[in-house]
Each structure stands twice: as C-alpha cells, then as structure tokens.
Amino acid sequence: LWVNEQRVQVARDTDFEAWTYNGSVPGPVIRAGQGERLRIRFRNFGHHPHNVHFHGRHDVSQDGWQPVAPGGSETYEFEAGPYGLHPYHCHALPVSEHIARGLYGCLIVDPPEPRPPACEVVLLLCGFDLDGDGQNEAYAWNGVAGFFSRFPIKVPVGELVRVYLVNMVSGDPVASFHLHAAPFDVYRSGTRLVPDAHTDVLTLA
Numbered sequence: 001l002w003v004n005e006q007r008v009q010v011a012r013d014t015d016f017e018a019w020t021y022n023g024s025v026p027g028p029v030i031r032a033g034q035g036e037r038l039r040i041r042f043r044n045f046g047h048h049p050h051n052v053h054f055h056g057r058h059d060v061s062q063d064g065w066q067p068v069a070p071g072g073s074e075t076y077e078f079e080a081g082p083y084g085l086h087p088y089h090c091h092a093l094p095v096s097e098h099i100a101r102g103l104y105g106c107l108i109v110d111p112p113e114p115r116p117p118a119c120e121v122v123l124l125l126c127g128f129d130l131d132g133d134g135q136n137e138a139y140a141w142n143g144v145a146g147f148f149s150r151f152p153i154k155v156p157v158g159e160l161v162r163v164y165l166v167n168m169v170s171g172d173p174v175a176s177f178h179l180h181a182a183p184f185d186v187y188r189s190g191t192r193l194v195p196d197a198h199t200d201v202l203t204l205a
Helices: 095-100
Strands: 002-011 014-021 030-033 037-044 073-079 084-089 104-110 119-128 138-141 161-167 175-178 184-186 197-199 201-204
Touching: 002 138, 030 037, 084 095, 084 161, 104 119, 104 161, 119 175, 161 201
Parallel strands: 002 037, 030 104, 119 161
Antiparallel strands: 002 014, 037 073, 084 104, 119 138, 175 201, 184 197
C-alpha cells in the first residue's frame, strides 16, 4: 500500500483534494483466509505523516498507529483474523481528517469453512467535504457519487447476493442502508456464521 496526495474525481465534473491509498478512494480491497500471514509493505509518497491501521486481531506492535514520515516506509506483518469484515485506515493525527480525505479501505477475512457461494459486492460509503467547511457535500458508494444510479449493480436472478458493507463517512453520526421490497440477513462485522438480524434497513455509526 502506498499513500499519495492527489485530486480524484468524486462526482460528475467534481474533483476532490484527496489523500489516497494506491491512487484511489477508497483504497484497494484486501482479502485473505483466517490464519493466513499478511505482509503489508507501506510507502508514504505524500507531504504529511501517514500510516495504515488494520482493525481485527494482531500484535499491538503491528497496529499501525505510529506515523510514517514523508518519503518513509514501514512493513506490517500479522495473521489475518478473526474472520469477518475489517476496515483499515490512516491513524496519523488528526485521524478524522485523514479518514475524511480518503485514507481507508477494507480487509475481508474468510472463515476456515467458506461461506456459501454468492454474487459478492463490496460497498464502502464515502463522504466528501468539497468546500472545506467541515460538512460533507457529496456522498458516494465506492468513491464516485451517482455512479450506481447510472451504472446499476446487476446480480443474477435467484442467486445468493453477499454485500460487504462499510460506513467510512467522517463527520456524520449515522448512515443507513436500505433495500426496497427485499429484506436481508445481517451479519454484523461478518464475524458470525448465523445472522444477527433480518431486516430491510441497516443503520451504521
């Protein structure tokens, strides 16, 4: 993973001065099986201190809270776990600004016994403060506002659909995910193999 500070398109005719992992907001999806050894080589090509902090279980020495100076690098090593859906983000201070500017992504850790086959979709909710007033003016799934209204997600009729859903909006207290006329099973954080709820609306802090 590398950090760069650059302009990215977040809506039609709208750019944002972002801080990015690997040139995009959100950063790349990382996926591993529970217990697999991960080695993350991190480079900071930006003008500010940055790092990468993974949620989940690992030795505190690999927690990614120490800032990496511009031009610096760091390597993090840990076993992927527990199984589930874990965000990662920059933990350099102020953390809220680094997240608001786009430094986040997700780590999917698969359980030892695979989940049933499904059409899988990853959705990270992003918020963008376009005018620097501390309030988000644009919201987007996976980085580009309005993208899925023009290019809907297509799924096969009759097949199981699995959505990996993360709210990475900074500055807003809650966000909701809702499907019309289609209740779904909820596996909070993905760390269980039996559902926590069956609903058609999910509220995320």
